[in-house]
Amino acid sequence: MSNLKLGELVKTYGQTEVLHSIDLGIQDGEFVVLVGPSGCGKSTTLRLIAGLEEITSGTIEIGGRVVNNLEPKDRDIAMVFQNYAIYPHMTVRKNIGFGLRSARMSRADKNKRIDEIADILGMTDLLERRPNQLSGGQRQRVAIGRAMVRDPAVFLFDEPLSNLDAQLRTQMRLEIKKLHQRVGATIVFVTHDQVEAMTMADRIVIMKDGYIQQVGTPSEVYHSPANTFVASFIGSPAMNMIPATIVDGQIHIEGGSIIELKTSISGERKVTLGIRPEDLEPTDGPALIRGSVNVREPLGHETLIHVGTVHGDIIAKADGRTPPELGGCVNLRAQAQNIHIFDPENGAALR
Amino acid sequence: MVAADENQAPPNKRFSNRVAKRRVSMGQYIRWSVLFLGGILMVMPIIYMLSTSLKWPHEIYDVSLIPKEPHLENYVYVLEDGRFYGWFTNSLIIALITTLSNVLFDSLVGYTLCKFRFPGRYIVFIAILSTLMIPTEMLVIPWYLMSQSFGWLDTHWGIMFPGLMTAFGTFLMKQFFETVPDDFIEAARIDGLNELQIWWTVAMPLVKPALAALAIFVFLGNWTAFIWPLIVTNSWDMYTLPVGLSTFADEADVAWELVMTGAAISTIPTLVVFLIFQRFIIRGVVMAGLKG
Numbered sequence: 001m002s003n004l005k006l007g008e009l010v011k012t013y014g015q016t017e018v019l020h021s022i023d024l025g026i027q028d029g030e031f032v033v034l035v036g037p038s039g040c041g042k043s044t045t046l047r048l049i050a051g052l053e054e055i056t057s058g059t060i061e062i063g064g065r066v067v068n069n070l071e072p073k074d075r076d077i078a079m080v081f082q083n084y085a086i087y088p089h090m091t092v093r094k095n096i097g098f099g100l101r102s103a104r105m106s107r108a109d110k111n112k113r114i115d116e117i118a119d120i121l122g123m124t125d126l127l128e129r130r131p132n133q134l135s136g137g138q139r140q141r142v143a144i145g146r147a148m149v150r151d152p153a154v155f156l157f158d159e160p161l162s163n164l165d166a167q168l169r170t171q172m173r174l175e176i177k178k179l180h181q182r183v184g185a186t187i188v189f190v191t192h193d194q195v196e197a198m199t200m201a202d203r204i205v206i207m208k209d210g211y212i213q214q215v216g217t218p219s220e221v222y223h224s225p226a227n228t229f230v231a232s233f234i235g236s237p238a239m240n241m242i243p244a245t246i247v248d249g250q251i252h253i254e255g256g257s258i259i260e261l262k263t264s265i266s267g268e269r270k271v272t273l274g275i276r277p278e279d280l281e282p283t284d285g286p287a288l289i290r291g292s293v294n295v296r297e298p299l300g301h302e303t304l305i306h307v308g309t310v311h312g313d314i315i316a317k318a319d320g321r322t323p324p325e326l327g328g329c330v331n332l333r334a335q336a337q338n339i340h341i342f343d344p345e346n347g348a349a350l351r
Numbered sequence: 352m353v354a355a356d357e358n359q360a361p362p363n364k365r366f367s368n369r370v371a372k373r374r375v376s377m378g379q380y381i382r383w384s385v386l387f388l389g390g391i392l393m394v395m396p397i398i399y400m401l402s403t404s405l406k407w408p409h410e411i412y413d414v415s416l417i418p419k420e421p422h423l424e425n426y427v428y429v430l431e432d433g434r435f436y437g438w439f440t441n442s443l444i445i446a447l448i449t450t451l452s453n454v455l456f457d458s459l460v461g462y463t464l465c466k467f468r469f470p471g472r473y474i475v476f477i478a479i480l481s482t483l484m485i486p487t488e489m490l491v492i493p494w495y496l497m498s499q500s501f502g503w504l505d506t507h508w509g510i511m512f513p514g515l516m517t518a519f520g521t522f523l524m525k526q527f528f529e530t531v532p533d534d535f536i537e538a539a540r541i542d543g544l545n546e547l548q549i550w551w552t553v554a555m556p557l558v559k560p561a562l563a564a565l566a567i568f569v570f571l572g573n574w575t576a577f578i579w580p581l582i583v584t585n586s587w588d589m590y591t592l593p594v595g596l597s598t599f600a601d602e603a604d605v606a607w608e609l610v611m612t613g614a615a616i617s618t619i620p621t622l623v624v625f626l627i628f629q630r631f632i633i634r635g636v637v638m639a640g641l642k643g
């Protein structure tokens with residue numbers, strides 16, 4: 001069993017607490033992505049799991065064993081770094097075999113293991129090359145190979161794709177996902193790219209300022225964000241936020257119409273509405289909100305329109321072939337079930 | 352008329368071409384002259400050394416660079432003098448051991464100061480750097496007193512001990528280890544290497560140019576060291592080459608032709624070291640420059 005459990009994990013640097021009581025359970029074989037903006041504590045969490053930083057308080061369990069006081073090498077983990085950390089003075093074979101140095105295996109067994117890994121990664125032809133003769137994607141694969149060779153309980157990935165160009169990133173994303181399906185290892189993957197998080201994860205952990213904001217499947221965090229931060233962080237372009245008032249189950253938007261809503265909120269209350277651009281579309285009928293088209297971004301099958309309203313710029317999706325005229329006035333509508341309602345004070349979801 | 356015009360045009364063109372060419376070559380000529388003069392200035396002492404080593408005693412105050420009757424008797428004399436080999440061996444032992452020691456210990460300390468966070472680290476680093484500000488001449492007395500109390504006077508150990516580690520080398524290595532990304536070290540740590548193994552198998556190969564540069568600096572410094580070996584040694588057989596060569600000068604006279612012969616022979620190992628490591632040293636100096 002290689003499940004991972006973080007219990008009330010706290011990390012402070014001097015007087016500054018950077019991680020505040022992180023609780024997280026990761027199942028055996030699960031692919032979990034930690035995502036958040038810079039400085040949210042995701043990399044620190046990963047480094048604490050790896051044992052590269054000491055925890056201030058709390059517990060880390062790997063496979064049911066508390067590893068708080070164990071050296072990185074004794075935690076049965078492997079890590080892939082952002083800049084690959086493959087040694088320029090060693091061949092690919094030596095780099096991959098590096099993790100086996102201290103393993104009690106015969107040389108033949110080690111070589112066999114390296115060949116197996118190279119085969120999985122499609123690098124058999126490159127084993128005798130040095131890192132400077134490899135492309136960025138190949139280097140990253142060597143780094144992954146070096147992590148795989150020891151067959152660890154948990155793989156830790158620290159933004160491994162951020163040094164690659166867009167095309168290669170997409171490709172490696174797929175490869176890592178395939179690899180996970182094939183090897184079935186427990187993976188904790190850190191990234192600041194929400195697309196990476198959405199496409200790869202079984203579950204996403206969204207972090208901000210050292211707090212976990214939400215843990216859920218990609219679908220959960222996308223369709224039921226726990227708060228405005230998650231709502232605007234996940235999804236691109238970001239979710240539109242519109243101030244409104246709810247009066248007895250009806251939404252009142254300034255400069256728009258009144259919409260019926262099934263909600264438990266009674267009486268009158270100020271709220272923030274969250275509507276994803278793809279859920280907002282031009283209509284000839286009654287408008288949720290209206291404004292004039294400031295910018296059009298054609299994407300082929302659809303066009304993103306930036307609509308200037310009394311509440312600022314709002315992004316909506318229009319048809320790719322017949323987008324509204326630039327400068328023209330548009331009415332925008334959304335289905336009631338696609339409207340998220342948040343508390344304007346603390347940002348928490350209300351419905 | 353047309354033909355004449357055509358005939359006239361080319362010479363004009365050629366003339367202007369020639370002027371342009373001459374202007375370019377004038378600039379280059381000046382540059383080359385300055386470089387040439389600089390080169391001469393550098394090479395002159397070496398040529399003078401070689402020339403003097405080929406002269407007879409009565410010729411040595413003759414400024415001429417070319418010996419009137421060149422001969423190799425001085426070389427025969429110096430090489431047949433048994434003491435020379437002893438000095439040469441002493442110098443070689445001392446230069447090699449101090450080089451090895453510096454490469455090893457300077458990089459260990461530099462690595463520790465660079466890659467580990469421990470209380471007092473900054474103070475230790477400043478303390479090491481501050482020793483760079485003390486001139487050798489001032490250190491000679493405490494060194495001597497130390498050697499005396501430990502019984503190291505007139506021994507190899509006595510000659511070597513002040514140079515076994517240098518602040519400069521530690522500083523140089525620390526700066527170079529800064530270029531080794533922490534990820535490399537952490538990756539090795541996760542892969543199960545202990546700290547000493549990480550230093551040796553991961554960090555050291557990545558700073559080879561710096562190690563080569565350091566090796567050359569230290570080797571040359573110790574090979575040519577004069578003041579301290581002169582002070583700490585008393586007997587002929589413990590002299591190093593520069594100290595030994597100086598004994599060719601006594602109160603009455605200086606046998607310059609023999610001094611120069613010895614010096615000429617003593618440059619051979621430095622040349623060998625330099626030729627082997629020069630590609631590293633140039634890269635090392637360039638890199639050191641880039642690092643600031």
